[in-house]
Amino acid sequence: MTAVRPEVADCAELARTTARSAGLAAGLRVIVGAGLPVPCSRNGITLVPAGCLGDVRGWQLGGIIVPHGSVTASARSHPLAATEGLEMVRVATTGLDHRPAPGDRTGQQAASDIAVLLLAIRLGLVARMLARATKHLSGRQADGQRLVELQLMRGAIADAAAALEAGADELCAVLASPAAEAPVVHGMHARLDRVDWSVITMFGASGYLREHDVRCLYVGHLVHDAWVGPPPPDAPVQFEEP
Amino acid sequence: MELDGDLLATQAIARENAADLRSRALAVDAEPDRMEPHVGSPGLQAIQKVAQPGMRCLETTVALIELARGDAGLVLACPGPALAGVIVAVLGTAAQQEQLAAAVANGSSWAFFAVTEPHAGSDVARMRTELRPDGCGGYLLHGAKRYIGNGSRASAGVVFARTGPGPLSLRAALIEVPAANLRAEPLDMIGLRGARISHLSFDGVQVPASALLGAHLPPVRRGMWGAIQAFNRVRVQVAAMAAGTALAVYDYVRAERTRPGADDAAILDATGIRIETVRRLIYRAAVDIDAGPRRGYLASIAKLEAVSLAVEVCGRLPALLGRGALLEHPLLEKWWRDCAAFEFMEGTSTIQRLNVAQGYLKGQETYG
Numbered sequence: 001m002t003a004v005r006p007e008v009a010d011c012a013e014l015a016r017t018t019a020r021s022a023g024l025a026a027g028l029r030v031i032v033g034a035g036l037p038v039p040c041s042r043n044g045i046t047l048v049p050a051g052c053l054g055d056v057r058g059w060q061l062g063g064i065i066v067p068h069g070s071v072t073a074s075a076r077s078h079p080l081a082a083t084e085g086l087e088m089v090r091v092a093t094t095g096l097d098h099r100p101a102p103g104d105r106t107g108q109q110a111a112s113d114i115a116v117l118l119l120a121i122r123l124g125l126v127a128r129m130l131a132r133a134t135k136h137l138s139g140r141q142a143d144g145q146r147l148v149e150l151q152l153m154r155g156a157i158a159d160a161a162a163a164l165e166a167g168a169d170e171l172c173a174v175l176a177s178p179a180a181e182a183p184v185v186h187g188m189h190a191r192l193d194r195v196d197w198s199v200i201t202m203f204g205a206s207g208y209l210r211e212h213d214v215r216c217l218y219v220g221h222l223v224h225d226a227w228v229g230p231p232p233p234d235a236p237v238q239f240e241e242p
Numbered sequence: 243m244e245l246d247g248d249l250l251a252t253q254a255i256a257r258e259n260a261a262d263l264r265s266r267a268l269a270v271d272a273e274p275d276r277m278e279p280h281v282g283s284p285g286l287q288a289i290q291k292v293a294q295p296g297m298r299c300l301e302t303t304v305a306l307i308e309l310a311r312g313d314a315g316l317v318l319a320c321p322g323p324a325l326a327g328v329i330v331a332v333l334g335t336a337a338q339q340e341q342l343a344a345a346v347a348n349g350s351s352w353a354f355f356a357v358t359e360p361h362a363g364s365d366v367a368r369m370r371t372e373l374r375p376d377g378c379g380g381y382l383l384h385g386a387k388r389y390i391g392n393g394s395r396a397s398a399g400v401v402f403a404r405t406g407p408g409p410l411s412l413r414a415a416l417i418e419v420p421a422a423n424l425r426a427e428p429l430d431m432i433g434l435r436g437a438r439i440s441h442l443s444f445d446g447v448q449v450p451a452s453a454l455l456g457a458h459l460p461p462v463r464r465g466m467w468g469a470i471q472a473f474n475r476v477r478v479q480v481a482a483m484a485a486g487t488a489l490a491v492y493d494y495v496r497a498e499r500t501r502p503g504a505d506d507a508a509i510l511d512a513t514g515i516r517i518e519t520v521r522r523l524i525y526r527a528a529v530d531i532d533a534g535p536r537r538g539y540l541a542s543i544a545k546l547e548a549v550s551l552a553v554e555v556c557g558r559l560p561a562l563l564g565r566g567a568l569l570e571h572p573l574l575e576k577w578w579r580d581c582a583a584f585e586f587m588e589g590t591s592t593i594q595r596l597n598v599a600q601g602y603l604k605g606q607e608t609y610g
Contacts, residue, residue, distance in 0.1 A: 197553060201585055204363055208586055221557070231561075
């Protein structure tokens, strides 16, 4: 399939491969470096890669895009995000100057692009962690069998692998459509939420340590919350069994 | 099922104190070692009142759901005998029960319950920690335990270890802390930080023979027999805390979202119904444990369902408050981090599924 917006498709591929090889913060830097405005909560709170404020060109605040020069951004403590190389910031406009940021993106288009690019990052992260999880499961035993050989575990690994393969194709399909449909993208994020949790549980309690690499999936959930948020009103929050 | 008057009174006391626990939740999460401002508070006193060893499982469960509705982190941060009290009540003599009670009697001391090991998890068949004879009638404890609640600040604890290779060699020892050759370090966890989850190393800790639990019981009832009873009971308690945490998130979102649209109102209503359904299931599991402490089928189902509920509600319901809700509302973010812990406590969901399948195949289902 040919991407309708090749610049977004290129960015998505770079973000996915960067996240897979170098982690969440590195993947997010790709998005920030591409000049996309960073989304914030209603009160201007968001997460960004540590030390990248100089690279941010604009912010999505309440549905409009505000240039970085028109805001003050103050760092807030967030210990879990910090372990993954991110910092929490609160962004506030300095006055009434809400001129659009350079470029021709509307707030809606930018939000749509961000949701797609974060999807690419999450696919890269969960692929990285699934590979790590299978290695972990290969090194542990129960009832004389390696955990990776147990049927319950194999089922979980298969489901996660299938979701990754399907997710990669869905991402291509979204990039090939004239406008990424929000319900589709939100549905893909919801599926990744379930895959994230499945992969997290493969590490057992060791994955609940802050020092463990799988924390990237926890922090990725927070970034999704701040950068993408809930589905639009015509796509209700999906409540399904994990 | 309907709660009787005594249980409703217990539930009311716990519910009244939930707000106090909630007001302390973020402070304890940020500084779990700084408990002085919280010890003796109304919320912690309420926890200590309902966490007495020997209470009916149903009574503890009814209270725990409401207390965790305040904050499960505070419940687990509360000084007292905690899970050690459960196992000492099952396996200990009256003197050992008094010894544990005395170790935490000042209201500001903790006890731990140590089963999980770094390489074997909670798989007791692969447990490596050993009680080696010291040549004088006692034992020397060697090994390590991991993910032990309050392990780094306890004044006493129960450690499971082997006296030999056979299936009857699994024993529980009541030890007092500090002890020579025992090293305890807190672990930096993602959530439920009030529980001060720790790593314990034993490098020849002296354990007198009188510290072994179950010496007054027949050999087949000294180790695993008691451990299984404790696990079943504790699984119901973990389920209660998971459901309570889901309720905390539900209450919070419902209070903030005063005028939800039709779609969001429907989601809230459906969530409320699901929580109450799981609550009833947990009550049934508690009643089953009170009837037969070795019946773990419903306990495992309750934990499976409650953890699934908590993960779903804590992860997704905050979205009703808009983009960035987890960053805007630190309590919601904390409860979302906390809820993952319930998956790993007292057997993962994979372990619970295996228990449920085994129970079902043995004809232990309770419906129809």
